[in-house]
Amino acid sequence: MEIPILSSLILLPIIGAIFIFFISSTSQKYQSTKYVALFVTIANFLLSVYLWYIFDNTSAEFQFVEERIWIPNFVNYKVGVDGISILFIILTTFITPLCVISINNTIKYKLKDFLVAILIMQSLMIGVFCSLDLIIFYLFFEGGLIPMFIIIGIWGGDRRVYSAFKFFLFTLLGSVLMLIAIITIYWLSGTTDVEKLYQIGIDIKYQNLLWLAFFSSFAVKTPMWPFHTWLPDAHVEAPTAGSVLLAAILLKMAGYGFIRFSLGLFPIASDYFVPLIYSLSLIAIIYTSLIALMQEDMKKLIAYSSVAHMGFVTLGIFTVNQQAIEGSIFQMISHGLVAAALFFSIGVVYERMHTRLINNYGGVVSVMPKYALLFMIFTLGSIGLPGTSGFIGEFLILIGAFKENFLVAVIASIGVILGAAYMLWLYKRFIFGKLENDQVKNMTDLKKHEILILCLIAIPIIFFGFYPEPLINTTENSITNLIDLYNSNLEYYSKNNL
Amino acid sequence: MINLNLIIPEIFACLTIMFLLLLGVFKKNSSNLVYNLTILSLFILLTLVLNLSNVQEEYVFAQSYRVDNLSTFMKILTIVSAIFVMLTSSKYVKISKILQIEYPILILSSILGMMVMIGSNDLIVFYMGLELQSLALYVLASFNRDNLLSSESGLKYFVLSALSSGLLLYGCSLIYGFSNSTNFNEISLSISDFQYGLTFGIVFILVGLAFKISAVPFHMWAPDVYQGSPTSVTIIFAILPKIAALTIFIRFLYVPFINIIDQWQMIIIFLSIASMLFGAVAAIGQKNLKRLIAYSSISHMGYALAGLTTGTNDGIQSSILYMTIYLFMNLAFFSCLFMIRKNNKYLENINDLSGLSKHHPILSFSMLIILFSLAGIPPLAGFFAKFYVFMAVLERSMYFLAIIGLMSAVVGSFYYLRIIKVIYFDSEKEKYDTDHHLGLKITLLISTIFILMYFIYPNSLINLVSKINII
Numbered sequence: 001m002e003i004p005i006l007s008s009l010i011l012l013p014i015i016g017a018i019f020i021f022f023i024s025s026t027s028q029k030y031q032s033t034k035y036v037a038l039f040v041t042i043a044n045f046l047l048s049v050y051l052w053y054i055f056d057n058t059s060a061e062f063q064f065v066e067e068r069i070w071i072p073n074f075v076n077y078k079v080g081v082d083g084i085s086i087l088f089i090i091l092t093t094f095i096t097p098l099c100v101i102s103i104n105n106t107i108k109y110k111l112k113d114f115l116v117a118i119l120i121m122q123s124l125m126i127g128v129f130c131s132l133d134l135i136i137f138y139l140f141f142e143g144g145l146i147p148m149f150i151i152i153g154i155w156g157g158d159r160r161v162y163s164a165f166k167f168f169l170f171t172l173l174g175s176v177l178m179l180i181a182i183i184t185i186y187w188l189s190g191t192t193d194v195e196k197l198y199q200i201g202i203d204i205k206y207q208n209l210l211w212l213a214f215f216s217s218f219a220v221k222t223p224m225w226p227f228h229t230w231l232p233d234a235h236v237e238a239p240t241a242g243s244v245l246l247a248a249i250l251l252k253m254a255g256y257g258f259i260r261f262s263l264g265l266f267p268i269a270s271d272y273f274v275p276l277i278y279s280l281s282l283i284a285i286i287y288t289s290l291i292a293l294m295q296e297d298m299k300k301l302i303a304y305s306s307v308a309h310m311g312f313v314t315l316g317i318f319t320v321n322q323q324a325i326e327g328s329i330f331q332m333i334s335h336g337l338v339a340a341a342l343f344f345s346i347g348v349v350y351e352r353m354h355t356r357l358i359n360n361y362g363g364v365v366s367v368m369p370k371y372a373l374l375f376m377i378f379t380l381g382s383i384g385l386p387g388t389s390g391f392i393g394e395f396l397i398l399i400g401a402f403k404e405n406f407l408v409a410v411i412a413s414i415g416v417i418l419g420a421a422y423m424l425w426l427y428k429r430f431i432f433g434k435l436e437n438d439q440v441k442n443m444t445d446l447k448k449h450e451i452l453i454l455c456l457i458a459i460p461i462i463f464f465g466f467y468p469e470p471l472i473n474t475t476e477n478s479i480t481n482l483i484d485l486y487n488s489n490l491e492y493y494s495k496n497n498l
Numbered sequence: 499m500i501n502l503n504l505i506i507p508e509i510f511a512c513l514t515i516m517f518l519l520l521l522g523v524f525k526k527n528s529s530n531l532v533y534n535l536t537i538l539s540l541f542i543l544l545t546l547v548l549n550l551s552n553v554q555e556e557y558v559f560a561q562s563y564r565v566d567n568l569s570t571f572m573k574i575l576t577i578v579s580a581i582f583v584m585l586t587s588s589k590y591v592k593i594s595k596i597l598q599i600e601y602p603i604l605i606l607s608s609i610l611g612m613m614v615m616i617g618s619n620d621l622i623v624f625y626m627g628l629e630l631q632s633l634a635l636y637v638l639a640s641f642n643r644d645n646l647l648s649s650e651s652g653l654k655y656f657v658l659s660a661l662s663s664g665l666l667l668y669g670c671s672l673i674y675g676f677s678n679s680t681n682f683n684e685i686s687l688s689i690s691d692f693q694y695g696l697t698f699g700i701v702f703i704l705v706g707l708a709f710k711i712s713a714v715p716f717h718m719w720a721p722d723v724y725q726g727s728p729t730s731v732t733i734i735f736a737i738l739p740k741i742a743a744l745t746i747f748i749r750f751l752y753v754p755f756i757n758i759i760d761q762w763q764m765i766i767i768f769l770s771i772a773s774m775l776f777g778a779v780a781a782i783g784q785k786n787l788k789r790l791i792a793y794s795s796i797s798h799m800g801y802a803l804a805g806l807t808t809g810t811n812d813g814i815q816s817s818i819l820y821m822t823i824y825l826f827m828n829l830a831f832f833s834c835l836f837m838i839r840k841n842n843k844y845l846e847n848i849n850d851l852s853g854l855s856k857h858h859p860i861l862s863f864s865m866l867i868i869l870f871s872l873a874g875i876p877p878l879a880g881f882f883a884k885f886y887v888f889m890a891v892l893e894r895s896m897y898f899l900a901i902i903g904l905m906s907a908v909v910g911s912f913y914y915l916r917i918i919k920v921i922y923f924d925s926e927k928e929k930y931d932t933d934h935h936l937g938l939k940i941t942l943l944i945s946t947i948f949i950l951m952y953f954i955y956p957n958s959l960i961n962l963v964s965k966i967n968i969i
Contacts, residue, residue: 071956110855139876139953146870149915153923161923165915172875172911176904179885183892183900 004066005051006079006130009044009089010123013096016040017119020112034100037115041097041122048093055086057473060481062132062195070136075192078132083478084329087471088129088249088256091336094460095248096122098453099241102344106240106351107155114155114241117147121245128253134182134192134261141217141253142175148242148250156237163230163237170230174220181213185265197265198485204268204493211269214262221254224314225284228307235303236356240347243299247306247339252332255310258317259325264482267489270318277318278408284311285415292422298356301426302342305382308415309335315412316397320486324400325479330471331393334464338381338390341457345375348450352443358426363435368445372431374454379427381461383420389464504558504565507546507573508617511610514539515603522599529599533591536602537584540609544577561681562620567965568818572616572745575822579737580609582829582945585937586836587730593842596641596728604641605734608634612742619753621670621680624746628666628710631739632659638734639727651726658719659709666706672699677754685754697761703750704765710743711799712792714772724792729844732788733832736795737825740802744821747806748814752968759809766807771902773800778910787835787846790913791828794872797910798824804903805887808894815963816886822959823883823952830868830945836938837861839931848917853926862921864946869918871949873911879952 020033056063065080081089099118107114124147127140145168153164186192189200202210220227231251235243263270285308292304309331316328348371349364350356365372377388384390394416401409435441446454464471502509518539522532547570555566584605591597611631618624636659640652674680676695677688689696705716712720724732751762777797784790802824805817837858838845855862871880884907888900952959 071960139881142876142881146875149918150866150922153919161919164923165912165919168915169908169912173905173908176908177901180888180892180897180900180904183885183889184897186889187893187895 005047006064006081006126007066009047009051009093009130010079010127012044012047013040013119013123013126017116017123020115020119023112033112033115034103037100037119038097040119041093041100044122044126045090045093045097048090051081052086052090052474055081055083055474057083058477060477065132075133075135077136078193079127079130079136080132081130083475084259084482085129085256087329087333087474088252089126091252091333092122092125092129092249095244095336095340098340098344098456099244101449101453102241102244102347104449106347110154114151117151118241118245121147121151125245125249125253129256132194134185134194134197137194137257137261138175138179138182141178141257142172144250144253145171148246151242151245152234152238155239155242158237159233160237163233166230167234170220170227171217174217174227177213178217181210184210194260194264201489202265207266207269208272211262211266211273214257214266215273218254218257218262219280221257222251222310222314223254223307224280224311225287225307226280228284228288231307232300232303235306235343236297236299240343240350243343243347244340247302247343248336251306251310252336255313255317255328255332258314259328259482263317263320263486267486268493270320270486271490274318277314278405281311281315281318282408282411282415284308285315285412286418289415289418289422293418293425295422296357296359298346298358298426298430299343300356301358301422302339302346305419305422306335306339308419309339309382311415312394312397312412315408316400319397319400319404320483321400321403322476322479322483323396323403325483326472326475327393327396327398327400329475329479330389330396330464330468333471334381334389334393334461337457337461338378338388341374341378341454341461342382344450344453344457345371345378348446348454349443353439358429360437361430361440362433362437363431364440364443365431366435367441367443370446370451374446374458375431376427377458377461378454379423381465383423384416387462387465389461389468391465392468500558501556502558504550504553504556505563505617507543507550508610508613510546511539511543511606511613514543515607515610518599518603518606522603529597529601532599533584533588533597533602536606537581539606540577540581540584543609544574544581547573547577557619559623561683562623563614563617564619565617568745568748568968569617571818571962571966572741573613575825576609576612576616576738576741579741579825579829580605582941583730583733583737586829586833586941587733588937589935590728590730590836590844593839594642594728594730594844596730601638601641604634604638607631608638608734608738612738615742616745618746619682619749621673621682624750625663625667625670627742628746629663631742632663632710635731635735635739638731639723641731642728645726647726648728649726651723654726655719655723662706662709662716665702669699669702669704669706672696672702675699682749682753686757689754689758696755696758700755700762701765704762704769707743707747707750708769711740711747711802712796713769713799713803714776714796717773717776717796720796721789721792724795725786725789729788729832729835729846732791733828736791736828736832740795740799741821741825744802744817747803748817748968751806752809752814756809756969763807763809766803767896767899770800770803770807771899773797773803774903774906775800775909778906781910781913782916784913785848787848787851787917790848790917791831794910794913795824795828797906798872800906801884801887801903804899805890807896807899808890809969810890810893811967811969812893813890814968815966816890818966819886819959819963820883822963823879823949826945826948827868827872827880829941830864830949831872833938833942833945834861834865834868837930837934837942840928841931845930848920850927851917851920852924854921856926857929858932864942865921866918867946867950869914873914874907875911877953879949882952882956 062080070077124144131137288307295301316324381388381390384394608631614627636656642648709716781793871878
């Protein structure tokens with residue numbers, strides 16, 4: 001019998017969470033809860049690396065598929081991975097242990113509850129990336145709201161209640177339309193199994209409306225302009241680990257959803273709505289970059305830059321050619337790493353100064369040289385300098401976009417320049433500048449666990465910048481397969497229309 | 499020959515009520531005993547009803563009383579929730595000094611009324627059951643008679659309920675006039691030539707029923723009565739009459755009038771949409787938990803009605819499933835409410851929950867689960883309830899209803915979140931009593947586990963419900 005490796009990935013954090021839940025907060029072992037969580041998440045990471053190791057790059061099929069009857073004649077619990085989803089699973093399992101390490105001092109109360117929330121969050125996110133049934137996908141996708149709401153609300157900043165509510169209601173509102181679309185797909189096609197739906201296809205008459213319903217959910221989650229307003233609030237108020245999870249993984253669920261469901265299930269509608277996506281993405285890239293320039297608050301600046309980066313991703317996805325989609329996935333992974341690193345870095349100084357306003361800093365380089373170096377790497381990664389993973393992603397997306405539409409690509413390129421502008425300016429004001437604030441003078445350089453976290457993220461950023469081959473190889477066949485499916489659908493449609 | 503075996507539960511309930519009355523009168527200070535005997539007799543009643551669960555479809559008393567899968571299932575639901583209600587509130591009634599011998603007996607007689615309602619296949623029998631349960635409930639609502647709010651709620655419920663009963667009775671007479679029968683089966687045979695008088699009759703009866711399940715626009719009594727009644731009676735209002743009324747909705751609309759669905763479908767759609775929207779919006783400003791749960795139950799009834807708009811077996815089954823899950827969520831919620839007690843005083847304002855998670859982590863966690871489930875967030879049971887209803891609704895391509903319903907679920911989730919916010923995000927206030935009795939703890943445990951774990955094996959309930967085929 002084969003080991004159900006994907007289900008183990010999903011279940012392991014939940015088992016850890018249950019275990020931690022039953023450790024009494026008064027007992028001696030209370031501090032050890034953190035190590036339990038760390039152990040579970042690292043085990044999960046190793047398991048997912050093993051999964052990647054035995055994953056067959058040459059096949060475009062779904063692998064490690066598990067199927068169990070859940071509600072007979074209706075929904076099966078079905079999970080599986082292909083080249084597109086496996087990278088996101090590894091990103092998830094890579095980031096979560098870092099979050100657990102980072103809470104060393106930042107979480108001052110209700111540590112146990114925080115760990116439980118993080119672990120449940122992890123299991124739900126892995127579930128999102130490997131579910132091959134629309135209803136199972138929806139359960140995981142929506143279930144993530146509960147722990148995230150709690151994380152922002154309990155351990156967040158001053159305006160945490162407002163942000164938590166905004167986050168919850170925005171995403172819920174987007175998702176309920178998707179639920180209606182999923183049920184409608186079931187009544188149209190008689191199944192919610194993604195693999196079967198790829199083969200059957202969905203009636204052209206309904207594709208546009210269904211596409212819009214899915215779009216409403218993913219656009220809020222991505223977030224695309226103009227549905228992005230919840231993101232800066234949620235980021236700013238969430239605790240460091242929460243911001244990291246939000247930026248690194250939660251936003252990627254929507255990008256993944258666009259590739260897997262919007263392109264895969266509704267090719268004709270996707271083709272029809274390309275102008276819409278292009279214009280929203282371009283607005284996001286230019287407009288939010290300009291907003292990012294004006295931010296006083298570091299976390300807000302990074303949050304807006306996330307919106308701009310995700311603009312590149314959506315642009316790449318709906319360009320639908322090999323380079324662009326590969327670039328989008330690469331960009332998502334890279335942004336997952338870079339944004340996580342930036343939020344960790346801001347968490348580091350926030351812990352010392354308890355302020356996130358850029359004006360309160362300046363001259364950090366002279367008191368925290370190691371920090372300044374690592375922050376430089378992440379800044380460059382965010383800008384997309386050659387030699388960092390950010391470059392490969394943006395470069396591939398722009399190549400793909402040039403093939404399809406020259407003007408769009410040119411406008412998007414301006415966004416790259418703007419990105420460099422706000423990040424370098426941030427670096428100048430924050431790390432360089434005059435050392436005026438006395439509190440800054442007293443800051444100590446990175447502690448061991450902080451160095452550990454930041455270095456662990458810096459390594460893949462540089463590594464994949466020079467050697468993107470492993471990621472590209474993994475995704476290549478699945479993307480080719482997806483694009484073939486997409487194009488054959490379009491051809492079929494245009495033939496029958498003539 | 500009348501097969502009396504089929505109505506043994508009702509006969510047993512009748513005899514128990516009389517016996518307990520006599521016992522209470524002749525034995526001094528026997529209120530505690532009567533209370534416990536009532537719980538015992540409910541258990542016996544449950545076994546008696548379970549005993550009939552194999553009966554597919556049989557009639558008694560010239561087709562005026564019917565035993566089938568629907569009635570058995572709904573009777574079981576009624577009795578099970580009555581047992582839980584009695585178990586949870588046993589301490590409450592003692593502390594708030596409303597434990598007199600009449601109290602459990604009234605509950606039992608209202609349950610008898612509900613069982614008659616559920617089994618009825620005739621307008622007269624149905625009306626009899628309805629009045630029996632309502633009369634008992636009028637008294638229960640004002641049971642705490644030294645309390646102004648309680649007396650007010652009893653009177654309010656009585657006046658408005660009497661009015662709606664009048665309308666209902668007028669509807670019955672219209673239907674009798676136009677179809678020459680009060681029996682559901684015979685009415686369905688005689689409506690081949692359709693007359694507008696029948697529509698009027700249906701509308702009047704629907705008004706009366708909508709009043710019983712507090713669907714908008716016949717909801718006005720609900721918030722006041724919920725707030726004013728003793729909490730142990732509020733929990734009854736929130737659960738029991740709704741099960742019976744929903745059964746009658748199904749029975750009345752789907753047996754005689756399924757062929758003229760276009761005549762009543764719009765009415766149910768309107769009731770459903772109005773309840774969902776109103777319940778979601780009006781609860782936002784509430785400060786009292788009991789009042790809030792009144793509005794929440796209004797909107798939940800809207801969802802249960804949405805399943806009935808479809809005119810299909812799937813729709814009926816989804817409504818019944820909704821009702822079952824709703825019942826467990828409410829039991830759990832009220833169990834939590836019974837636990838918010840300080841120095842033998844029960845508190846019911848949202849602000850009293852402030853920072854509850856600090857001193858009572860388990861209770862707060864249960865509240866968290868229950869509230870997210872009430873809001874319908876996956877993977878909790880409340881989500882599945884809504885999911886099945888909208889499956890049935892979308893099968894009939896009623897997109898408008900589905901979109902409005904889910905949008906108002908989003909609006910409604912706000913006030914559940916607000917309670918969670920108060921419990922988890924606000925600063926702690928005070929510590930509450932922790933000496934809860936076993937029945938309360940067990941009820942909370944069972945219902946919370948049901949809500950939390952439902953998604954692992956959703957099939958259990960679906961299998962039970964899928965036996966119910968009306969059409």
